[in-house]
Amino acid sequence: MTARRVGSAILLALVLLAAACSQDDGPADASDPVMLYTCVDDAVAQAMIEEFELANSGTDVELFRAPTAELNARVAGDVRSGGLRADVVWACDPITMQGLVDQDLVGGWTPDNAPEIPAEYRTADWVGAAVLYIVAVHRNDVPAPQTWSDLAGADYDGGLAIPDPAFAASALGALGYFAGAEGYGLDFYRGLVDHGAVQVSTPDEVTTGVAQGIYDAGLTTANSAYVAQESGSPIGVTWPEPGAVAVYGPVALATDAAGSTSAQDFISFVISEPGQTTLADAGSYPTRTGVSGPTVPVDAPVVQPDWPTIVTHKDDLLADYQQLFGS
């Protein structure tokens, strides 16, 4: 057999496999499965889909779940090869979602029950489904910070870790909040640098590093810290004053799926009371008032970043920050 024949046989096999496995990417209608793109935790996404399918028999939800960078790359690939293949996008931060709205890929619709979600978690294009809280994590043998500014004190000299806002949108939300907060500003970060703070890539790496004993304390997400603490890691979690920074994950309808009632039903379900209870049971913080989620200390203070300002000044914020911590 010649090399050309072998090549042809391989090519033919690939084409046949492609025919067998490729998907129909035509417009969605009520009978089509709903395609969900998300970066939320896998356990949350799976639980939500399961509950929705139970409540809406006959409607299937298919899932693509990946971290934000991969999710963005997938969307960018879709857009340049025939259009976004998702009917619903559930992002982990408003910055990502605003980028998709600006490209006219999602938005223009919110469900009827959207007003049941607090106003700070929704816009005309999306509605917040889950919240990440940026909190302080510390080793048990160092004092717990009472305020964020305590972290720039001698107790944490050379032992503080913060997540990189150029990698994690939640860290960018915190940077945006502190940059505009009275008494903080970028001087807060300058103080951290002066006390030897180091930057790691993600909040999860902060939690792991503090639990391992590499760092004394750091900024991380409440979910990550409580999961580690509840499984036995020797760490403490505090919600310092003026408050844990809330970063919400919005869910939106794809513009190409504007007519899909299944996709609309899914979004309505996610923010409904049963949906939010499912989300909370799976370990995520709900946006809906009255649904109790994972651990929140009594009277825990919470602050909201100014998302429109952060979206507008993202590059300047990062550039100023990188002057201090490097890129």
Place this chain on the structure above:
Amino acid sequence: MVLVVLPVARLVEIVVREGAGTSKLILSSPEVRTAAVNSVGLSVAVMLLAVPLGTAMAVGLRHSDVPGRAFWRVAVLLPVVVPEFVLGYSWTQAYGRAGFTDALVGVHWQGVLGPGGVLAVLVASTAPVAYLLAAVGLAARAEPDLERAARASGASGTTVLRTVTLPLLRPSLAAASVLVFVLSLQSFAVPQVMGAPAGFTTLTTKIYADLSFASDPLSFVEAVALALVLVLLTAAVVAPADATLSPRLRVTRVAEPAGAPFSRRPSASRWVAAGLGSYLVVAVGLPLLALLSAALTRAVGLPPRPSNWTLDNFCLVIDQRSIEALGRSVGLAVLAASVLVVIGGCVALLEHRRFGRGVATMSILTLALPGSTLAVALLITYGRWLAGSLVLILVAYLAKLWALAHRPITGALDRLVPEELYAARASGATRLTAARTVALRPMAPALLGAWLVCFLTALHEVTMSSLLYGPGSETLAVIVLNSQELGRIGPTAALSVLLTLLMAVPALPLWVLSRRLRLRRPADTVPDPTRRENAQHARARG
């Protein structure tokens, strides 16, 4: 064309069409320059350390009298089995502050989270690739008769190594150098996890940071432009090397390799075993022990004592979904490795022509592309028909790992003597029989080595498959990525331990096969002078 040219062309098109005017600004920024210098400097340093290390291991393990040789040959490959990001974590856990050595003897390596740590882990993870290529080179290219002749003429072992063994290995070492350089250049997880705390950025970490905000089209274009810089850097290094070195490095086989390598003092073999043991304890043993400890310990940060041990992490990752995903991953890896060996062989055959050398150089360009960018390129090129299917993931593996198959094969191919094929044909053998009996036998170690390295790499490839999967095409990567998040190191470590153990399954039949291939070599039927001389040594000592 399908695997490299079209996808890369689509990336170029994106930068030209969507980044007009901004590309120059992106590429001239000081951050990008620093990242590029870091990437190239790191890759050169890794190459300069990993290739000699891998070669030394292969040369050391060449002699059958090394105590525990079968064990060492498997042990040196272990870092390839462990996913890159887990290897980074295990080194931090082994040598960092509050790590294994800190707890045991009160010593930790401050620089483990910084360029030094990144370099060390990349050397540990790429040295097995260099070892494999050098071992394949020794199996296919060594001339024991020449070595014995040199020894008989009074040359020392070092002189024989320098003047006979290593010159014969040059094509394999060139292939290893190219692969190690490019593998380091495209490495992402280790620089991200271990370099970030020291502010050490590379082009790949910069690309990933851009993708994190790639819902803004400009960030996406910047990521693509930086990925193309990696391709250009690779082309700038590899193309001249391929064009000038390849023809000069070829060595014509003078005769059928006969017998075992020349003998050496038994004490030398013991030193080899001791040296290998020490290296493997530091580079693989302690980090893997840390990994096992993380898999067995209830939570990160707890002392690894029996009261804290649990099997929960293993139970968490062994479910129906993981097993199905593992089945797909193994199937894909077997298929990809098999197809790649065929493609790699075809390209290696073409390399004797100028056009063929161009194809060979091209095959390494996609290896340099970060997985995320290559996946986007393939999605853009073929997504319309293949999005979400296993076929697209397979195409991604083929595009990414092509060079890993091709380079080991090309390192051994010039040992084929065409006249022997003509003789077989003239004697009435069919083409298939001639290829099987004349060509495949001397090529078997190279083909097997290429298959193995492709299979292992494909099995735990994370980025591309986690970006390209769809309903019903989840691979192990998706499960790994899910467990990696939320700071759950335990399940990820458990998955890596299982993966390492799983390697024993394909390793065993491969080992049996390689033994059978060796036994069938007529050269092995001649008396082994090494054994005879060792017996004489033993008698003299007795």
